[in-house]
Amino acid sequence: MVIKQLSVFLQNELGRLEEVTDILYKHNINISACSIAETAEYGVLRMIVSDADKAAAALKENDFSVKTSDVICVETPDVPGELHKSLQLLTGAGINLSYMYGYSNGGTARLIMKVSDPAKAIQLLK
Amino acid sequence: MIWNEPMECMSRDQMHELQSRRLKDMIVRVYHNVEFYRRKMQELGLEPGDIQTIDDLVKLPFTTKQDLRDNYPFGLFAVPKSEVVRVHASSGTTGKSTVVAYTRKDVDIFSEVVARCLCCSGVTKHDTVQVAYGYGLFTGGLGLHYGAEKLGAAVVPISGGNTEKQITLLQDFGSTVLACTPSYAAYLAEAIAEAGIDAAELPLRVGVFGAEPWSVEMRAKIEEGLKIKAFDIYGLSEIIGPGVSNSCEQQNGLHVAEDHFVPEILDPNTLKQVAPGVTGELVFTTITKEAMPLLRYRTRDLSSLDYSPCECGRTNVRMAKIFGRSDDMLIIRGVNVFPSQVESVLLEIPEAKPIYMLIVDRKGTMDTLEIQVELDEKYYSDEIAELNNIRNKIKHKVESVLGVSVIISLVEHKTIKRSEGKAQRVIDKRKI
Numbered sequence: 001m002v003i004k005q006l007s008v009f010l011q012n013e014l015g016r017l018e019e020v021t022d023i024l025y026k027h028n029i030n031i032s033a034c035s036i037a038e039t040a041e042y043g044v045l046r047m048i049v050s051d052a053d054k055a056a057a058a059l060k061e062n063d064f065s066v067k068t069s070d071v072i073c074v075e076t077p078d079v080p081g082e083l084h085k086s087l088q089l090l091t092g093a094g095i096n097l098s099y100m101y102g103y104s105n106g107g108t109a110r111l112i113m114k115v116s117d118p119a120k121a122i123q124l125l126k
Numbered sequence: 127m128i129w130n131e132p133m134e135c136m137s138r139d140q141m142h143e144l145q146s147r148r149l150k151d152m153i154v155r156v157y158h159n160v161e162f163y164r165r166k167m168q169e170l171g172l173e174p175g176d177i178q179t180i181d182d183l184v185k186l187p188f189t190t191k192q193d194l195r196d197n198y199p200f201g202l203f204a205v206p207k208s209e210v211v212r213v214h215a216s217s218g219t220t221g222k223s224t225v226v227a228y229t230r231k232d233v234d235i236f237s238e239v240v241a242r243c244l245c246c247s248g249v250t251k252h253d254t255v256q257v258a259y260g261y262g263l264f265t266g267g268l269g270l271h272y273g274a275e276k277l278g279a280a281v282v283p284i285s286g287g288n289t290e291k292q293i294t295l296l297q298d299f300g301s302t303v304l305a306c307t308p309s310y311a312a313y314l315a316e317a318i319a320e321a322g323i324d325a326a327e328l329p330l331r332v333g334v335f336g337a338e339p340w341s342v343e344m345r346a347k348i349e350e351g352l353k354i355k356a357f358d359i360y361g362l363s364e365i366i367g368p369g370v371s372n373s374c375e376q377q378n379g380l381h382v383a384e385d386h387f388v389p390e391i392l393d394p395n396t397l398k399q400v401a402p403g404v405t406g407e408l409v410f411t412t413i414t415k416e417a418m419p420l421l422r423y424r425t426r427d428l429s430s431l432d433y434s435p436c437e438c439g440r441t442n443v444r445m446a447k448i449f450g451r452s453d454d455m456l457i458i459r460g461v462n463v464f465p466s467q468v469e470s471v472l473l474e475i476p477e478a479k480p481i482y483m484l485i486v487d488r489k490g491t492m493d494t495l496e497i498q499v500e501l502d503e504k505y506y507s508d509e510i511a512e513l514n515n516i517r518n519k520i521k522h523k524v525e526s527v528l529g530v531s532v533i534i535s536l537v538e539h540k541t542i543k544r545s546e547g548k549a550q551r552v553i554d555k556r557k558i
């Protein structure tokens with residue numbers, strides 16, 4: 001399915017990430033998946049949260065640069081070859097993958113993917 | 127509208143005559159009353175009689191900021207202390223502050239020249255002028271205040287800072303004119319937009335900005351943000367304060383009140399006058415001031431002069447918008463860099479805000495120039511590749527203008543300190 005991802009621009013500074021989690025906690029927002037992409041000077045925090053719009057508003061209020069974007073969440077059985085199959089389908093359809101992150105638990109793997117065409121990707125991966 | 131037509135529109139010959147007369151008179155006063163200048167003239171073998179016309183300016187000694195510091199606080203007074211009615215001082219970032227003084231007549235001149243500047247900016251007695259320059263030892267606040275009163279406008283002496291209040295008064299009092307530093311004007315525009323107020327709905331129509339160098343691009347940005355016409359007012363406390371010159375509606379240079387302050391442009395290396403139109407160091411001689419007249423004061427500001435008549439009707443010489451201060455100039459691996467150049471580039475890049483900090487350091491024997499730039503949040507991306515594209519675009523543009531390689535660091539918006547007065551844009555960590 002297509003879901004909303006919240007991302008936050010963070011400069012590399014001690015405690016900056018903790019401020020984000022503090023704000024989310026105070027607004028009673030749950031984080032169900034997250035990843036950080038970092039460069040030498042800054043990082044991008046990407047998260048799937050219980051209420052992306054509410055979280056974005058709360059962070060903006062505190063002067064964070066935030067963005068919500070559409071990503072897809074793909075569920076597959078947690079067995080060898082499943083990710084490979086999914087990627088094959090996307091590549092075959094000419095859909096670009098910008099980044100992904102995920103986890104597996106209880107025999108099911110869940111992957112968050114940022115792709116060039118979310119709607120088409122969902123159709124393919126059903 | 128011209129405030130003082132006889133003084134602002136006379137022929138060049140008449141101006142030459144007036145300046146010569148006033149200079150001769152001033153030299154006599156200075157020679158007899160200021161030991162510092164008497165000694166300097168004697169060292170050069172000069173007597174007051176050697177100065178007959180304004181062309182003899184070149185014979186006179188220079189004055190530097192250091193001379194003012196050396197004579198701190200009252201050593202350069204040309205009148206008895208009892209004649210002084212006001213004192214201002216500029217905060218020196220290094221060492222002692224420099225003190226300037228005014229007699230009652232000097233205060234009148236100060237008010238007169240600021241009134242001219244406001245008039246030159248299209249301000250009339252029907253306007254309400256919000257003076258957001260700092261009041262106090264700094265000449266900005268009181269200078270604009272007295273000038274606006276002289277013009278007959280209503281003054282709102284709010285002083286610097288307190289942004290929320292500034293916005294409230296812009297709304298409630300309907301101020302039509304704002305006077306402050308350009309960096310604070312830019313900050314106010316940002317704050318007004320953030321408060322959800324449409325600047326076009328405010329009665330504000332004119333900005334009179336000065337006290338720090340700013341680019342033409344910055345002027346356009348402020349005009350757009352505040353929906354006003356922005357004018358450039360120039361001055362420095364040593365000469366009188368703001369009011370030395372101001373841009374007219376032609377936006378093609380600043381008319382100098384040269385019946386009071388005579389400008390020269392010098393080659394900073396040879397200290398010889400350069401031809402009109404050539405950029406060099408701006409130097410002023412005050413020819414009417416009583417309390418603290420200065421001979422050939424070296425401003426360190428870089429500009430050029432244009433003596434041709436202006437379409438606005440004024441004949442007073444125009445100085446080019448200040449290009450930078452020779453003090454602000456950074457030498458990075460042998461290349462001259464002005465912070466104002468960086469600002470100009472950033473204003474052309476929508477993804478970057480024109481808010482930046484230059485950090486100069488030395489790694490081994492190499493100078494490094496890091497430019498911290500705030501990313502406009504509209505352009506923030508969740509993809510590193512996209513952010514790197516923005517950074518590289520900024521880097522490429524800045525390097526092509528400066529001619530020296532730079533490190534661009536994207537920082538979160540609102541993390542670089544906003545200034546309520548003169549903006550601090552450079553941190554030089556090099557140990558010389």
Ligand SMILES: [Zn+2]
Pocket residue numbers: 374375376381436437438439440
């Ligand atoms: Zn003009």
